[in-house]
Each structure stands twice: as structure tokens, then as C-alpha cells.
Amino acid sequence: MQLHRTLVSKLLLVTVLMFGFGFALVPLYDVFCEVTGINGKTSNVPATVLADGIDTSREVTIEFLARPNKDMPWIFQPEIRRLTVHPGEVHVMNYLAENPTGRMIVGQAVPSVSPGQAALYLHKIECFCFTQQQLAAGNKMLMPVQFYVDPALPAQFSTITLNYTLYDVTANWQGSAATENLGE
Amino acid sequence: MSAITHEHEHDHDHDHKPTGIKRWLFTTNHKDIGTMYLVFALLMFFIGGSMAMVIRLELFQPGMQFVEPQFFNQMTTVHGLIMVFGAVMPAFTGLANWMIPMMIGAPDMALPRMNNWSFWILPFAFLILLLSLFMPGGGPDFGWTFYAPLSTTYSNDSTALFVFSVHIMGISSIMGAINVIVTIWNMRAPGMTWMKMPLFVWTWFITAFLLIMVMPVLAGAVTMVLTDKYFGTSFFDAAGGGDPVLFQHIFWFFGHPEVYIMILPAFGIVSAIIPTFARKPLFGYASMVYATASIAVLSFLVWAHHMFTTGMPVFATLFFMYCTMLIAVPTGVKVFNWVATMWRGAMTFEVPMMFALAFIVLFTIGGFSGLMLAITPADFQYHDTYFVVAHFHYVLVSGAVFSIIAAAYYWLPKWTGYMYDERLGQLHFWCSLISVNLLFFPMHFVGLAGMPRRIPDYALQFADFNAFISVGGFLFGLSQLIFVWVIVKCARGGEKATAQVWEGAEGLEWQVPSPAPYHTFDTPPEVK
Ligand code: HEM
Numbered sequence: 001m002q003l004h005r006t007l008v009s010k011l012l013l014v015t016v017l018m019f020g021f022g023f024a025l026v027p028l029y030d031v032f033c034e035v036t037g038i039n040g041k042t043s044n045v046p047a048t049v050l051a052d053g054i055d056t057s058r059e060v061t062i063e064f065l066a067r068p069n070k071d072m073p074w075i076f077q078p079e080i081r082r083l084t085v086h087p088g089e090v091h092v093m094n095y096l097a098e099n100p101t102g103r104m105i106v107g108q109a110v111p112s113v114s115p116g117q118a119a120l121y122l123h124k125i126e127c128f129c130f131t132q133q134q135l136a137a138g139n140k141m142l143m144p145v146q147f148y149v150d151p152a153l154p155a156q157f158s159t160i161t162l163n164y165t166l167y168d169v170t171a172n173w174q175g176s177a178a179t180e181n182l183g184e
Numbered sequence: 185m186s187a188i189t190h191e192h193e194h195d196h197d198h199d200h201k202p203t204g205i206k207r208w209l210f211t212t213n214h215k216d217i218g219t220m221y222l223v224f225a226l227l228m229f230f231i232g233g234s235m236a237m238v239i240r241l242e243l244f245q246p247g248m249q250f251v252e253p254q255f256f257n258q259m260t261t262v263h264g265l266i267m268v269f270g271a272v273m274p275a276f277t278g279l280a281n282w283m284i285p286m287m288i289g290a291p292d293m294a295l296p297r298m299n300n301w302s303f304w305i306l307p308f309a310f311l312i313l314l315l316s317l318f319m320p321g322g323g324p325d326f327g328w329t330f331y332a333p334l335s336t337t338y339s340n341d342s343t344a345l346f347v348f349s350v351h352i353m354g355i356s357s358i359m360g361a362i363n364v365i366v367t368i369w370n371m372r373a374p375g376m377t378w379m380k381m382p383l384f385v386w387t388w389f390i391t392a393f394l395l396i397m398v399m400p401v402l403a404g405a406v407t408m409v410l411t412d413k414y415f416g417t418s419f420f421d422a423a424g425g426g427d428p429v430l431f432q433h434i435f436w437f438f439g440h441p442e443v444y445i446m447i448l449p450a451f452g453i454v455s456a457i458i459p460t461f462a463r464k465p466l467f468g469y470a471s472m473v474y475a476t477a478s479i480a481v482l483s484f485l486v487w488a489h490h491m492f493t494t495g496m497p498v499f500a501t502l503f504f505m506y507c508t509m510l511i512a513v514p515t516g517v518k519v520f521n522w523v524a525t526m527w528r529g530a531m532t533f534e535v536p537m538m539f540a541l542a543f544i545v546l547f548t549i550g551g552f553s554g555l556m557l558a559i560t561p562a563d564f565q566y567h568d569t570y571f572v573v574a575h576f577h578y579v580l581v582s583g584a585v586f587s588i589i590a591a592a593y594y595w596l597p598k599w600t601g602y603m604y605d606e607r608l609g610q611l612h613f614w615c616s617l618i619s620v621n622l623l624f625f626p627m628h629f630v631g632l633a634g635m636p637r638r639i640p641d642y643a644l645q646f647a648d649f650n651a652f653i654s655v656g657g658f659l660f661g662l663s664q665l666i667f668v669w670v671i672v673k674c675a676r677g678g679e680k681a682t683a684q685v686w687e688g689a690e691g692l693e694w695q696v697p698s699p700a701p702y703h704t705f706d707t708p709p710e711v712k
């Protein structure tokens with residue numbers, strides 16, 4: 001019986017560890033996607049280092065898309081649809097958001113880059129997607145994203161699409177949204 | 185040796201054995217528990233099967249005839265769940281309970297009381313799942329794979345019951361697996377060394393490890409679905425920083441090893457039956473053991489072949505494509521060994537052998553369609569079509585289920601003490617063989633032509649094939665009634681079976697009398 005007990009406890013340990021492993025896959029997945037950029041996910045951390053120089057010999061077209069999630073009543077669109085940039089150049093692009101409803105709503109934008117492999121090379125210095133955004137009833141605001149394209153972007157990419165999906169997160173709001181965006 | 189032990193066993197056969205329902209409720213005897221698992225699996229096979237009949241009825245003609253789309257979705261979902269967790273897995277556990285102690289010369293399973301528990305929680309799991317179908321809003325309808333956000337954002341109120349029942353099924357399988365490992369590890373008779381163990385024991389040993397490694401991951405996945413749906417977490421919700429694709433990674437990390445959980449014991453069964461009826465020892469025993477182990481290891485490295493169309497980068501698809509194809513190598517070793525075992529053997533073709541032979545051919549067809557699916561660019565076309573349905577039914581129905589049926593015929597005389605009716609058995613075999621191919625083979629064609637799976641209606645050009653498939657399905661369902669008839673008839677009586685039952689059978693289980701006494705190997709046999 002003692003023989004059984006030690007083996008059973010080892011096997012139970014494996015079971016418990018594997019249960020934990022299932023949950024560990026969540027952060028592992030995020031880290032993996034962030035490091036490799038393969039999920040079209042861009043970094044949630046502002047880029048602090050600028051490119052060494054501007055590569056004027058090359059042009060890259062950035063397309064901007066915006067899509068409110070189906071439960072999100074905001075009107076949400078980019079100021080312009082596309083922009084042609086040189087790698088290394090810092091640009092600011094504004095997204096327009098309007099809350100047409102009669103109540104305050106907090107939004108969270110989630111970026112996605114395609115082709116996914118290009119995500120690693122699109123650096124955001126500042127982005128409205130880093131924080132939750134709060135908009136009072138009937139108000140509008142401009143939401144900027146400041147970015148540059150890494151000159152190391154492989155040559156096969158000439159167009160990068162940056163899409164933001166906007167979610168209504170009022171229900172989970174902790175009061176930490178960027179309050180300076182209240183009103184216009 | 186054996187004769188003496190049996191006299192002795194027969195004496196206290198009638199001792200302390202409660203009668204009536206109490207015997208079954210409180211039993212810790214591996215044979216009783218094995219029987220209960222097998223009967224339960226058969227019952228679930230018919231319940232899940234009747235759901236498949238509803239599916240085939242609706243798909244008999246294009247257009248919507250009999251059921252609502254949402255109910256159709258519930259049928260595909262619960263059919264899958266019941267067949268995987270209620271029929272195939274418990275059937276294998278039942279066979280393990282009955283046969284492993286007898287094959288290794290142990291008096292019982294190592295943890296008999298846990299054994300009782302692991303069986304008796306199962307009926308509750310399935311009762312909950314089945315009753316959830318009657319809730320307002322219906323039962324689970326997101327597919328057996330319960331992809332988020334179908335199972336989170338868009339699922340109905342029965343989802344909590346689904347999660348609860350999957351947890352119970354998982355706990356049951358984990359307890360069963362621990363029991364198998366401890367039994368094999370600690371309770372082998374003197375002389376029963378690792379490399380003398382029958383392959384059924386080996387394959388189950390490895391399966392049990394797969395179970396304790398992946399069932400907890402499934403438990404994690406359903407837990408995350410539960411908290412996402414009811415408690416405001418966002419594991420799979422992009423709005424809260426989660427990712428629905430993450431669900432698929434977690435699910436298939438469980439899911440692919442799970443398909444091997446459903447096939448490795450089948451390999452063990454076929455490796456027991458082929459040598460018996462070819463009257464030759466198994467060809468390449470050691471390579472069979474290593475092949476099984478390498479399949480188990482590789483099964484952890486291929487999960488994303490279910491996710492080629494999620495937009496993975498090229499290097500990842502290549503990695504998973506090559507790893508998947510690599511699994512075909514040890515699988516091929518097995519098929520080769522079975523064929524080599526039969527080569528120049530003195531073969532006879534009783535029902536277990538027929539099912540085992542059909543297994544080899546039809547499982548191989550399923551393996552080939554699997555290889556086609558593993559080719560990433562081709563999978564972009566095949567994914568989520570009936571081609572995938574054809575693939576996994578070849579490996580699961582004419583693979584896993586046929587092996588279970590073969591095992592039942594092979595060991596029935598040992599269990600009941602009577603020979604089954606050979607003529608009826610052959611009838612069952614031929615009806616099953618023909619109808620299973622009528623049912624699943626044309627699915628390859630409609631799948632290649634683009635008919636999507638899990639949809640209650642289809643384009644007109646698929647009408648003839650679908651009518652044909654449905655007829656095959658009804659015939660296959662009816663054929664299984666013959667199986668029940670054979671079992672009932674065999675349990676009631678018939679020609680007395682000898683201890684060895686089959687002329688070519690070898691191994692400890694054939695040294696005890698038929699029917700196997702309630703207690704076997706109370707004193708361990710000596711294995712030479
Ligand atoms: C040579 C061996 C095998 C290969 C190469 C293989 C490959 C594949 C691939 C690539 C898919 C994904 C298809 C898609 O969704 O587009 C698939 C699906 C599947 N396979 Fe296999 N497979 C093999 C053996 C097996 C075995 C032995 C089983 C079970 C006994 C099995 C059960 C399944 C199931 C259940 C699915 C569908 C899961 C779902 O989406 O519901 N396969 N297989």
C-alpha cells in the first residue's frame with residue numbers, strides 16, 4: 001500500500017502541474033506572440049528608442065482601419081485612410097471618436113497588424129490603445145497614435161495595415177482611463 | 185500451475201459478494217467495474233448514435249426538414265461529446281479493468297475503491313449533459329471542440345452544466361488512468377518483466393500517461409470558458425486583452441493527444457488478436473512498444489495541424505506539418521508489423537479477426553486522409569469540410585470502435601463462459617463493414633467538393649451523395665442492434681468455452697477458466 005501511495009502522489013503531482021500548465025499557456029502565449037510578433041499583435045509598451053536614421057530610398061504605405069465592436073456604439077474612424085511614409089520617420093495619425101449615446105462610455109482599442117510578420121516592425125511611441133479611453137455623452141475626441149516603421153522592415157513588405165477594434169469596457173472600468181480625453 | 189490456483193479460487197468465489205443493486209453500487213472488483221464500464225459505453229454508443237441518426241435524417245435531403253438549425257447544432261455537439269467521452273473512452277477503460285489485472289497476473293486493480301468512484305461519477309456527468317438538452321434555450325451547441333467565442337459570448341445558459349459535466353468526465357478519466365499506471369507499475373506477477381507485458385497492457389500504460397497529462401489541460405480550458413462567460417475574465421476575449429486563438433491552442437494541446445488516447449489501446453487490441461488468429465507470435469514486439477511510445481511523445485508536437493487556417497506564420501505551419509507527417513512513420517511500423525505477423529501464418533477468420541483485419545485496412549485509409557490534411561496548403565481547402573469528417577470517422581469508427589467490437593468478441597467467451605453465435609457475429613461484421621463504408625467513404629467526395637461540416641443544409645449538387653450517406657448511416661445504426669443481440673445471447677448461454685477459448689491464444693488471461701472466476705490470481709502466477 002505504501003508502494004502505491006508514493007506512486008499515486010507522484011502521479012497526482014503531474015496532474016496538478018499539468019492543470020497549472022494549461023493556465024501557464026496564457027502568459028506563455030502572450031510572451032511568445034509578443035517576441036515573435038506572429039499574431040499581428042503589436043507591443044503594448046511604448047517604443048522609447050527611435051530609429052537611427054530615415055531610409056528615404058524606400059516608401060511604405062500604411063493603411064488605417066477602424067472598427068467598433070458590434071456592442072460598441074461609438075463612431076470610430078481614422079482621419080485618413082492611408083499614408084505613405086519612409087522607414088524611420090515619426091508620424092502622428094489621428095483617429096476620430098464620437099460617443100453619440102446619452103451616457104458615458106469607456107472604450108479600449110485593440111490593435112492588429114497584417115501581415116502579421118510586419119507587426120514587429122511597426123513601433124508605436126504613443127497610442128490611445130495603451131490606455132482605456134473615456135468619452136462623456138455626446139462628446140467627440142481625437143485619439144492620436146504616434147509611430148514609425150522600423151528601417152529593418154524586410155523588403156517584401158510594402159504595405160502594412162493597422163486595424164483597431166474598439167470595445168466597450170465601461171462595465172469593467174476601474175477609473176484609470178486617461179481622463180484628459182474627457183470632452184474635447 | 186494454473187489448475188491448482190483455480191480450484192482454490194472457485195472456493196471463495198461465492199463468499200462476501202453482496203447481491204442485487206448493492207453488488208454493483210459498492211463493488212470494488214475489477215471485473216464488475218469493467219463490466220459496468222462496458223455496458224455504460226454500449227448504452228452511450230446507442231444514445232450518441234441516435235443523435236447521429238437525427239443528423240443524418242436532416243441531411244438526407246437538402247433544405248430544412250425535421251429539426252431547427254440550433255437543435256441540429258446541439259446534436260452534432262452532444263453526439264461528439266458522448267461518443268468521445270461516453271462511448272470510446274469508457275469502453276477502453278472497461279477493457280483495461282477487465283483485462284489488465286488478468287494479463288499481468290494481479291488479483292485486482294491497485295486502487296479498487298477509487299476504481300468504484302471513477303466509474304460511478306460517470307453516469308452523473310452524462311446525465312447532466314443530456315438533461316441540459318432540455319433546458320430552455322437548449323443544450324451545448326458550439327461543437328465538441330467548444331471554440332471561444334461560440335462557447336463564451338454566444339453560448340446559451342446550459343454552458344455551466346456543460347463545463348461541470350466535462351469536469352466530472354475528466355476527473356473520472358484521471359482516476360482511471362492513475363489506477364492503470366499504479367496497477368501496471370506495482371502489481372505485475374513475478375517474472376512479468378516490462379518487455380514481456382502484452383501490448384494491450386503497454387499501450388494502455390502509455391495512454392494512461394497521456395491522460396494524466398492532457399485531461400488537466402482540458403479541465404483548464406473549460407474552467408477558462410466558465411470564468412470568461414460568468415465571471416468577467418477575458419482569457420479569450422480580445423476586448424479585455426485575451427485572444428480567441430489562444431483557446432484553440434489550449435484545446436488542441438489537449439485535443440490531439442486525446443485522439444491518440446482513443447487509438448493506442450486499439451493498437452493493443454489488434455496486436456493481441458492478429459497473432460492469435462494467425463497462430464504466430466507478434467512480429468517486432470519491441471518495435472511496437474517503441475513505436476507506441478514515440479507516437480505518444482510526438483502527439484504533443486502536432487496540435488496546430490488543426491489550426492492551419494488561423495493565420496499562423498509560415499515557419500510554424502511548416503513545423504507542425506512535418507511533425508504531423510513524422511507520426512505516420514511509427515504508425516506505419518505498426519501496420520507493417522501486423523501484416524508481417526500474418527505473413528505465412530495459419531490464419532482463420534473468426535469474428536474478432538475479421539474486425540481486426542477491417543481495422544487495419546480502414547484505419548490505414550483514415551491515416552492516409554490524415555496525411556492529406558496535414559499538407560498545409562491542401563488543408564486550406566479541406567478544413568472544416570466533410571473531408572475532415574470522413575477522416576476522423578475512418579480512424580474513430582472503423583478504427584477505435586471496430587477494435588472495441590473486436591475486443592468484445594475476442595474476450596466475450598472469457599467473460600461469459602460461452603461462445604458467442606459465430607453466424608450472427610459474421611452477419612454483424614459484414615453488415616457493419618459494408619454500411620460503414622457506404623456511410624463514410626462518400627464523405628470524402630462531398631468534402632473535397634466543398635461541403636462544409638456542422639451545417640444543417642447544403643447546396644443541391646450534394647443531394648445524391650447525402651441521401652446515399654444517410655442510408656449508409658441508418659444501416660450502420662441498425663447493424664449494431666445485431667451486436668446487442670449477440671451479446672445478450674452469449675451472456676445467456678451457448679456452447680461452453682474452454683479456458684484457452686482460441687486455439688492460438690496465449691497469455692495469462694487464457695490460463696484461468698472461462699468464465700473467469702470472480703477472483704483471479706490471488707496467488708500470483710509464475711511467469712517464465
Ligand atoms: C497518420 C495519422 C494522422 C494524421 C496525419 C492526422 C491528421 C489530421 C489533421 C491534419 C486534422 C485536421 C484537419 C482539419 O481540421 O482541417 C485531423 C483532424 C482530426 N483527426 Fe486526425 N490524423 C491522424 C490520425 C488520427 C487518429 C488516429 C485519430 C483518432 C483516433 C484522429 C482523429 C481526428 C479528429 C477527431 C479530427 C477532427 C477534430 C475536429 O476538428 O473535430 N486522427 N487529423
Ligand SMILES: [Cu+2]
Nearest residue numbers: 440443489490
Ligand atoms: Cu490532430
